[in-house]
């Protein structure tokens with residue numbers, strides 16, 4: 055995937071409104087700023103606005119529901135077009151009334167599909183407009199949080215850990231910046247970045263001086279100037295080539311294959327029916343209309359509408375269950391989860407960390423230790439950013455442990471002590487080393503370094519700490535408490551001048567332990583049981599200590615098995631790690647990178663992996679997972695990285711989400727199985743009947759009406775209730791099962807059609823209108839009522855109740871069908887009054903049919919092999935997923951139409 059330097063001439067080619075990224079990579083940072091006519095302080099606001107107007111939004115997708123596009127999709131079916139054309143022809147040469155009726159019914163079908171799909175698109179649009187992806191941009195020299203879609207070439211952007219790079223950037227400055235670029239290059243190892251120019255003509259993977267749109271900040275931070283946005287960026291180009299449609303989930307691919315199967319069957323039937331009718335010397339147009347109507351009846355036109363209606367209804371239901379999905383298809387992803395990696399704090403524990411006690415090095419309670427903890431502390435009172443040692447007043451924010459220290463009972467009385475110290479420098483907490491340090495100057499003139507952090511880290515830097523410290527620690531860990539250690543060192547005059555660095559955290563003296571409590575969440579054991587019952591394997595990824603994590607899991611009834619630590623993960627190769635993950639349930643002392651690597655490795659095993667986390671340290675793992683889950687109260691980076699947001703950090707809520715996802719799948723499957731069995735069988739009978747009857751077994755308009763009524767009843771399927779066993783396992787699409795179902799149940803339904811034919815011909819001695827009416831009513835009744843048998847594997851009604859909406863819709867449709875021949879519309883539609891005994895026969899047939907289907911069902915599902923199909927997700931899936939971050943409610947503008955703004959180079963993109 056290399057991009058050769060296409061510029062050729064003396065000047066680099068201008069991307070749409072910017073500079074070609076490979077050219078920018080080769081220039082010095084200053085040169086790039088000059089070319090983009092910007093400065094390290096960013097663009098002035100009005101210039102940025104002007105550029106946005108010329109260049110267009112930094113977007114690859116639009117989430118505006120477009121009525122015309124939805125309508126066009128309804129009309130795209132060649133079958134419908136052919137049928138409409140034939141109906142028009144028939145209007146001029148043959149039956150005017152019949153052609154008109156066909157027209158009306160067709161319009162109604164299209165309208166039904168349109169209405170439902172459009173409504174679902176509006177729901178998707180509403181979802182998107184709730185979600186904003188933002189980035190930190192310098193404008194007029196001041197930092198601002200902007201929607202990524204508002205970025206223009208020349209903007210200066212700040213990158214933080216866990217960010218998705220919002221555009222193609224030429225880096226101006228970095229601090230240990232590493233990007234994970236697998237969406238672009240396929241390379242999963244993160245790449246180190248530096249602002250030094252690279253030789254011209256390098257491939258994308260070698261552009262170390264650039265951060266590319268769509269890639270993820272894996273470590274460090276940086277600043278860069280936007281070189282290209284939207285479709286002009288490398289990622290944009292790829293995403294646009296994939297087309298604008300939403301990513302196809304495996305489910306959708308399955309649906310498409312299934313539709314194709316039916317279309318083929320329909321084509322074969324149409325051609326042979328048409329041939330038979332022509333051979334039998336029937337009127338040409340009638341034969342054509344008849345066969346086309348049958349084909350329309352078979353093809354599952356409402357399938358997209360049923361799926362999107364199901365998804366849209368699903369989002370509403372999920373929202374009531376406190377789960378927000380960012381895109382409709384995320385619901386399906388939720389249902390597919392095989393493995394859930396979750397963090398510990400707040401998910402498995404209460405998440406309200408409280409201070410328990412401070413222990414001195416001798417193991418006795420010690421105010422001095424607490425005082426040190428308050429000195430080395432990053433909590434601030436909201437609106438009180440420049441606080442000295444410790445916040446003055448008001449609501450505290452900052453690291454949870456630090457806030458808990460300030461809320462400790464003794465903290466207030468220590469305030470006078472603390473005020474005698476001045477904080478000279480601070481080395482903030484980071485998740486890599488798991489410690490923080492401050493340099494403080496005491497009133498007596500001495501300067502002290504205070505380090506507070508994970509005990510493993512701190513004790514390793516206290517040469518004199520002996521067995522006493524370790525046994526104190528072991529006792530606290532074994533009790534499942536969260537512990538940090540505090541240590542100090544006197545600072546010499548010379549050292550005081552330099553800035554603090556992690557290297558200063560050495561030769562420390564152990565000063566004691568701070569012990570915190572975060573009790574297990576009472577609701578967690580039940581939620582874990584539910585997830586296990588749903589076939590979701592839960593694994594815990596935490597930065598906390600192994601003993602603590604294992605104890606917690608054991609307390610919650612989650613057998614910890616072997617506990618892996620960050621060291622184990624580092625020591626293992628990729629294949630070995632895959633094996634280890636298999637055996638382990640708890641991963642302790644893992645860093646943000648470990649979390650991401652574990653998730654990636656698990657995904658490679660072909661499983662659907664979800665990750666739940668809420669910290670900055672969780673963002674890259676959220677990006678790496680198939681489904682990233684975060685919570686409403688999480689840090690922005692985590693919320694931004696997630697696909698699904700829980701309004702409450704609670705595994706129970708997540709279990710609801712999984713069930714909803716599977717519900718939708720189960721209900722769509724009902725529609726599919728219906729379409730393949732009864733509907734397909736009916737149409738098959740029509741084909742057979744037309745071969746031996748001297749007249750058309752049903753008028754084309756009657757077939758269409760029959761189909762329209764049937765479809766209407768099907769639209770209630772997404773509301774149906776779902777049996778527990780239908781949501782008990784992760785869902786997998788299985789075309790083989792569908793095909794077998796069709797071949798088995800289709801013929802059963804045909805048998806009853808032929809029985810009807812016999813009854814109509816030999817019992818009622820029916821002429822064409824009566825014959826057609828009888829079959830119309832029978833086929834509508836059997837093919838709609840069979841839903842009650844197909845919707846469950848249990849005994850219908852007794853063991854599994856349908857939803858009220860489905861019950862009403864189905865019964866209404868059957869009644870309408872039966873009553874139609876009694877209405878004034880009857881002559882127009884070619885119906886005739888049915889004799890009363892017919893309804894007796896109909897009743898018997900429906901009962902016999904449903905009975906036979908019940909028996910068949912039992913046999914079929916006993917014989918059906920369990921589907922064990924794994925899934926392969928294509929790289930395109932991830933590209934699509936990430937492209938969704940760059941979406942706008944407005945129109946997209948891409949490619950040549952855009953004029954570049956760079957003076958003298960506004961030639962638009964070359965290609």
Ligand SMILES: Nc1ncnc2c1ncn2[C@@H]1O[C@H](COP(=O)(O)OP(=O)(O)OP(=O)(O)O)[C@@H](O)[C@H]1O
Nearest residue numbers: 397398399453455485488506507508595596597598
């Ligand atoms: N403010 C702090 N000061 C010093 N040390 C801290 C601080 N916060 C956390 N630590 C130490 O770092 C360790 C890891 O904490 P971190 O918050 O990174 O874990 P995490 O992966 O988010 O865990 P969880 O799964 O519980 O959310 C803690 O166990 C503790 O020892």
Ligand SMILES: [Mg+2]
Nearest residue numbers: 397399668669
């Ligand atoms: Mg956390």
